[in-house]
Amino acid sequence: MLNDPIPWLDLSQNERQILSLIRRRGPLPRAALAHVTGLSPQAITNLTRKLIQNGFLDAGEVVRGKVGQPSTPLSLAPEGALFLGLKLGRRLVELALVDFVGHIKIHRQEIYSHPTPERVLAFARQGLATILDSLAPSARIAGMGIAAPFRLWDWGSEMAGWHDVDLSASLAEGLAFPVFLENDASTACAAELIFGRSVLPRDFVHLYIAHFAGGGVVLDGRLRIGPRRNAGALGSMPIPGGRQLLDAASVSTLEQRLGRSLPPDDSGWQVPTDVEAQWIAEAAHALAFVALSATALLDIPVVVIDGAVPPATRRALADATRTAMEALPAAGIDRPKVIEGSLARSARILGAAALPLAHFFEPGGALA
Amino acid sequence: MLNDPIPWLDLSQNERQILSLIRRRGPLPRAALAHVTGLSPQAITNLTRKLIQNGFLDAGEVVRGKVGQPSTPLSLAPEGALFLGLKLGRRLVELALVDFVGHIKIHRQEIYSHPTPERVLAFARQGLATILDSLAPSARIAGMGIAAPFRLWDWGSEMAGWHDVDLSASLAEGLAFPVFLENDASTACAAELIFGRSVLPRDFVHLYIAHFAGGGVVLDGRLRIGPRRNAGALGSMPIPGGRQLLDAASVSTLEQRLGRSLPPDDSGWQVPTDVEAQWIAEAAHALAFVALSATALLDIPVVVIDGAVPPATRRALADATRTAMEALPAAGIDRPKVIEGSLARSARILGAAALPLAHFFEPGGALA
């Protein structure tokens, strides 16, 4: 799957670095690229020529008004590559086609009471066929990413069918592009890293509060996977009281307090304020503890909090986490900045699509 | 300090990789190097020729008895480069000259009740002069590393003098080589990584129990420093009870229980077994908690425990940590293996010397 040097996807590290820089900082002229990459202007000329020819970059309008020859900013070509994302959730499957700049071009979804392999596969296959049919033959799909919770079968007896399903392999059959699978919370982190609208440092920890709590760790601008593909398992972080983060900071905990489950969109989020406030207080305490742990270990300057929750709730969680962190001992370390994510419910599906993007277009394949 | 391309120290990434491989796996023939680096045999021939010419590698006796042409294993040249290490402790300063394979060639030390800048600087300068005098002019010193606890001034009013001392800059003056400074617990980790006799994976966390508790994080074979040079501050990891690791797992805690301080060598370690056992039990609990946190965050497969304690104590700590970890919740993660370090009291001084070594000879400069 990862062994074929598909010619148009075979980018060098320096080409990837250029694309990654423009993705994060917006359109840049060649001179700026030379300066920040440390490469010679000549090398940038050669590399960008190739990238433009291959349809990954567009030359913008020349910028006049400054001393010296005008510069021509280079921007990402939206159709440079397309990516498919499949997100598997507790109540919802989603399939999306995402372009090179992170726009969702096509989106389909289906609601269920609980996911079965048959239903998910049928939805994915049919959606895939429809999408592929609708595309011009010139459209370049680089790959598909799947965001799925780990251990679906732990959710209850009706989920036992997932035990021996290899979603990735089942869907990859017959497709002309590779398929990637990752924990859904990690994909949310990947989305923030690749498509996020926040200003982020090279190192940060991402906490994503959905039915479960999970996260991702970004070091040196790359999402860390870990030797056993289980880094960023923030939901499993131990917290005081013999518990783990996901016991305190997850929507499932809120649902338990509430006595009912919440629908898979913000519009249905009707939660009594006192119940929510209490949940937030406890969750924030756990989040603060975990954030400080990460900082002591990795010198993390920023912790991003996001989740499949309404913006107001996310804000309250972030605020409460900041407050809770003040009460925890931090001798010898600098408390990290807590900021909100920018993608909320769309983080996981965008992150799914970001998996092939990172693999082919980010320096180092963004895997580690 | 780090900007000059001293010719004999200007090694390419591939040269560094070769040296690093041989350092860890022992003498290797060229064919093996080609296989594991992925470079062509021809490239290995060229690179090793240069490394031998420059005095970093020695060709060993050819190995016969196998099918095919005999192979000539290449080993590190002990005099390939020399490194100075200065370790500053609570009761002890040490200065050492360490060769390319991690042997301590010269060692001097001085005991005090508490360190003052004057005394430490005088000791270092005099020792430095003596050592440099004793060396042949052909000896190649690559640099000096300093292992010092952070925030010395927090130890008490008599240490206030350290507030505005830049040890690194003061000592660098007049020296022909660069000086590096790092937290002493981090250098212990660096020593295990570079000179350690244990078999280690590419990712591990190192816990070092001395007067304080600290540690280091190694990812992808590189010691992680962090954007603010404070990664691996494991002593500051929060643990249940509103405390931090160093409140539970440090020799200073033991000394408090004991009502007296312990001398800076194993021979003076006379601790009643019940006091030690109780201390170990509490420390192990905290260590296990921290180990699990690190694993959830980074998918760490191995945690190394070492310290400035007798081997038996270290073993008891490791054993107790393993046990304590079983009692902590670990849903969603694999508990890491707990192993003992191999360097004990010499870890920090060796690690100090390893700082310049890593900077010049490890892939990526081993800083991150």
Added chain:
DNA sequence: AATAAATCAATCATGTTGATTAATACGTCA
């Protein structure tokens, strides 16, 4: 005239590829 962006042409550094040589073990045959 100064400045900055971008390119051209020549060169260099560092790798690969494919052919070649060297030294050995092992099977086979006289």
Added chain:
DNA sequence: TGACGTATTAATCAACATGATTGATTTATT
């Protein structure tokens, strides 16, 4: 038993490919 051919492995040589740098040059602007 000893001699000899063959497969195997290590290592190198020579030619070439890739991808960068350097220094001179062109262009468009204040």
